[in-house]
Amino acid sequence: MPRTVDPAKHHARRLAIIDAALTCFAAEGFDRATTASICRTAGIGSGTFFHYFPTKQSVLLAILDHGTAETADWFAAQRERTDPAAVIADYVLHTADEFSDPRVPGFVKAVGSVLADPDIVSALAHDETVVHDGLLPWVLAAQRTGDIRTDLSADRLCIWIMVVLDGFVDRIAARLPFDAAAERDQLIDTVRRLLAP
């Protein structure tokens, strides 16, 4: 049965390429990362790369989609929880932990240089939506319980949480003397101060 050689293998290799591309984009930026270097990192030939992805840009989109899906999964896993403020705090910490993959901050910067591309922008917008929509019910609930301030709409509070998280990742990416682990506490404290009634 020589139909599809092995769907699992196909999927695994696709993931391997995505992973290699993430590494390269993070280390060199989108434009400077060559498909050749991605192939070298993934241990494949250039033909294989283009067998899985039609363009260099399309791997970037695949990475973003992958991240968005993971975020959605995370929020789905919280569905049964009852303490909204804790969920919000956990999300902040969860995000901070994701940044402990040393490639993530570099990757975030890399994406910044492709914001001219409408496909990328729309993928990012979708990701923002998923985060925002994931956070919103908990923020609303926390406002209802009086755990957090109500002078700002839940919508804007979500956005400002994301502002602080963005600043945090930027700082890590800058690789200045900034101990991400040590500052984790400060991050959660800052968000708490932001949300305090």
Added chain:
Amino acid sequence: MPRTVDPAKHHARRLAIIDAALTCFAAEGFDRATTASICRTAGIGSGTFFHYFPTKQSVLLAILDHGTAETADWFAAQRERTDPAAVIADYVLHTADEFSDPRVPGFVKAVGSVLADPDIVSALAHDETVVHDGLLPWVLAAQRTGDIRTDLSADRLCIWIMVVLDGFVDRIAARLPFDAAAERDQLIDTVRRLLAP
């Protein structure tokens, strides 16, 4: 025996090229902005460009140096002031206002994609230092007067102010529904919450 026909003209043209490059980098990112497009924007020939700057990268450095110098000037101008908390707040607002030049957020993103370059990193580090050193005495003074918290070192407070500012500029650059003018108040409030004793 005048060497250069007109040193003032030389300086003016240099600034014009820097400005054109800022426009192009902001709009297209560093790698995608071509020297040709910078020349077109500046209304000069490519030969002229390389007469003023040896490489494309060198204009980027010039832009960064220019920004750093302006920051230094701003802090120098505050030297006589007496209310440290107000100076800090003014710096935050001053920075937010700089972002009202629609090119700045785009430019910040553009720089993010060149962080592999040591010259750029060192220029950015210098800029950080200038901000940090500009802010530090006022933060120390404000701590001394009891206006702001003292549970965190002045050094780390400076960094966290910059975290929030970085997140703010990211959000503007993302061009999401984020009204920079309207959120200015929220920005200063967030910094106030961050610094509150």
Added chain:
Amino acid sequence: MPRTVDPAKHHARRLAIIDAALTCFAAEGFDRATTASICRTAGIGSGTFFHYFPTKQSVLLAILDHGTAETADWFAAQRERTDPAAVIADYVLHTADEFSDPRVPGFVKAVGSVLADPDIVSALAHDETVVHDGLLPWVLAAQRTGDIRTDLSADRLCIWIMVVLDGFVDRIAARLPFDAAAERDQLIDTVRRLLAP
């Protein structure tokens, strides 16, 4: 102990690939037609293609051989006829009819772009020879009966008939306002004028 599961099936599939290749070459030219598109047209996998033909070029040769064989068959079928002038005229019309397969003119053009290849040139030369040798006895006979001119050698008359036919197919391939059906009469008249004593 049958070697191939079914020799007839093998032959049929070979023909199907030849036909698909003819379609693709005609529509896109030899270089621009990809083996992938031939496979798609034939409804087979790329592996199968190379199972039947060792190279893309070899299918082209197979198409040419196929056409040459058909021409030889046509002439073989006339062997018993007695009116040489009519056979010549019929050949002209037969050729014109072959061009009514809309792929033929395009295919002829496609072949034109591979004339650098010695194998192709020799296949074409063989085809020319078959036409020439098929035509020659009838032209000689017609000269003997006085039906056509004798101031030119039979050999050169054959060639000039082919010149006119070539021009005709070119014109069809150009898809200019040239109604092949309507011009059939004109074609036969032109050949008649060419051959008139």
Added chain:
Amino acid sequence: MPRTVDPAKHHARRLAIIDAALTCFAAEGFDRATTASICRTAGIGSGTFFHYFPTKQSVLLAILDHGTAETADWFAAQRERTDPAAVIADYVLHTADEFSDPRVPGFVKAVGSVLADPDIVSALAHDETVVHDGLLPWVLAAQRTGDIRTDLSADRLCIWIMVVLDGFVDRIAARLPFDAAAERDQLIDTVRRLLAP
């Protein structure tokens, strides 16, 4: 005055590239001729090529335009002549002579493989129009003087002249034993027979 370095030089080099491309296309066909080989033939760097022509295809168009312009010039030069039949005969011989450039027949074949491209088709259509419109008044005049047949419209006679010329060039391109010089007389005789009343 360093404005335009030298328009004459620019034009000369453009022509040199066109000439080199003609050589390569004729020898290898459009698709197989690489821009690299054109550059080598023209003795320039690849950058220079793309400084003069935006794409490989655009040189092909330039060659076609060049040929069309020469045809138009030829007809313009005949404007004062009074013997229409002689002008027609001269055009046929003029065209045959053009084919004595050994590259022309190969080039004509090369063009055949790009007929999928609308830009090429439209350039060819324009060329056809120029020939047709150049020939038409003389054919009409020759019909009026009774020098040539009138049972076919002047329009169709023009087309059939082109059919014979096309067949002639094909034959030369095939490089079969076909002595173009010797067959020149036969060509003009064939056209005469075609046009005879």
Added chain:
DNA sequence: CATGAATGAGTCTTCATTCAT
């Protein structure tokens, strides 16, 4: 036999940079 995933040589094209004028 039939398949399609894997390959890498080869192509067109871009663009920072040089230099004669």
Added chain:
DNA sequence: AATGAATGAAGACTCATTCAT
């Protein structure tokens, strides 16, 4: 000083072909 023509290194992507299953 200012220009823009010339350059060639480098990169994304295509596609004929191979081979394990």
